[in-house]
Amino acid sequence: MTTDTEARERVLEAADRLFYAKSAHAVGMDELRTEAGVSLKKLYQLFDGKDALVEEVLRRREEAITAATMKYVVRAASPEDQVLAVFDWMADSSGTTDFRGCAFINSYAELGPSSERVTAVVRHQKSGVRGAIAAMVAATGRPEWVADSIFLLFEGAMTNTAITVSSEPARQARKAARFLLEKTA
Amino acid sequence: MTTDTEARERVLEAADRLFYAKSAHAVGMDELRTEAGVSLKKLYQLFDGKDALVEEVLRRREEAITAATMKYVVRAASPEDQVLAVFDWMADSSGTTDFRGCAFINSYAELGPSSERVTAVVRHQKSGVRGAIAAMVAATGRPEWVADSIFLLFEGAMTNTAITVSSEPARQARKAARFLLEKTA
DNA sequence: TAAGGTAGAGAACGAGCGTTCTCCAGCACA
DNA sequence: TGTGCTGGAGAACGCTCGTTCTCTACCTTA
Structure with missing residues (x-):
């Protein structure tokens, strides 16, 4: 049963x-x-129907992704490495053949115009990721605009890792993020 | 008639x-x-049906976007400003209320898994934008990884400008790109 | 004016969707 | 054993989609 x-x-x-x-x-x-x-x-x-299911799936995935990323973050030695760890998570995740980029960006593209609920969940996730990166960057003592930049690198790498079916964008973004951290030390 | x-x-x-x-x-x-x-x-x-229409629309949009962006690029004074001009185009475009981010990323999210033709057009556009930025960055004498970074900033800003309904990500990405150009001079 | 061909409006069709309903097998219990 | 009840399988419904077909009105040309 x-x-x-x-x-x-x-x-x-x-x-x-x-x-x-x-x-x-x-x-x-x-x-x-x-x-x-x-x-x-x-x-x-x-x-309560497909719409509600989609919404709940996204909420659940937000938690799962946060947990999975945190596994990479917590094992990093320095605050700087913690920031860079999110790109390691991405590089590893994109290795799986079924990687399709950011589920929230994808859902927003498909359902955003027709579903206010989906839009809300997507905004919540983006704001969460941005906040998490901002907290980690703040712990390194860098200004907030560095966090904004790293967040955008992260987002760009998510989509292009999927489109190119390669973890190269994830590695490029990591390199750029490290450069930003170094030059703002 | x-x-x-x-x-x-x-x-x-x-x-x-x-x-x-x-x-x-x-x-x-x-x-x-x-x-x-x-x-x-x-x-x-x-x-020849909806699929063919979608494909042709995307090809046409690729040309239109390239042309629109080039208008911003050609009026820039220095090679560095040419690179940064693409973010000015984005900031201006996102000001319109109907801005929905990158049509190619959106189409890939929605139709990529089911249409090989759409996937091909999307990859073509991404490779074109990446190449165009690479050429402009190369003209400034910076290494290629700087171009890769700026491309990813551009992509991340496109999606998040749409999701947040604000041109702020476009401006943040411009700032980061300028920083990268300055520190690699 | 009469005949033939073109093109538009929209009815029709088959498929697939999300959702609901029907039916019946299997169970608990008197 | 008989009786009600629960829950699963999948048929059915109403709708919308992409696509095709039909019909009619109009233009051209002799």
Whole structure:
């Protein structure tokens, strides 16, 4: 017997994977149901429709990405290396063949114009990443504009790592970020 | 009387505007036909279906954006200012309320997984922008990694200018690019 | 004026979507 | 054993999509 909690988890995992890989509108509720091994009835009793599911998937992914990145950050020796660690996470993540860039940028591109809720989640994530980088950069004693710059490098590398199917942009961004930290020491 | 060439132009203009504003899958051929003032029959005799239309719209936009950016570049005094001019173009463009970021990143997010043709056009555009920046940076005598960095700043600023609905990221990216140019002089 | 061809308006079609509903197998319990 | 109930499988519904087809009105030309 599977509890509702387990079923929810399976649906969210499948939805996250499929939405990210194929974009939300390309994944039907039927495919989702099959992948998660859940009846359509249960699917709709667990979630208030596809829109709500998309929103919850994004919230969940925001937490997961933050946790995954923090694993890289905490093992860094210096405050400067902590900042650079986010690019190591990116380089490693982009090594997987199913890397498709930033799920939030992608969702905003696809659903932003039609869903205010998706837009809100995306803005929340971007503001969170920017804040996290700002905190790490502040710990190194550099001015805030350095954090803004590193954040933009991070964002640009996320999209172009996906488009070029290469971790090269992640490494280039890391190099640029290190240069900024060095020259503002 | 309107010629086929004029009708084509009207369709492409409407498609570009609507696809960019709402994303491609959110715009139906019927809405497109109405907006362009063209019969459905003519629409399908001018273009081989929606996929081909999306592809052509992107190619056309690539040329238009290149031309628009070049207007900013050519009026710059120094080679360094030419590089920075692309951020001025971005700051000005993002001032319009209908700015939605990079159409190519957006299209890749939405259609990349399902359309190899769209992916090809997007890669072509990214490689073109990267090459153009590389040429301008090379003219200033800086090493290529500076160009890579400025390109990533540009890309990150494009997406975040749209998401935050503010030209601030464009200005931040310009500042970072200028810093990179100064410190590598 | 009459005939033939063109082109536009929009009906029609098949497919796929999100969502709901029906049906029935399997269970708990008297 | 009989009776109600729960939940799963998937049929069904209404809608919209991309695409094609039909019909009619009009223009051209003899």
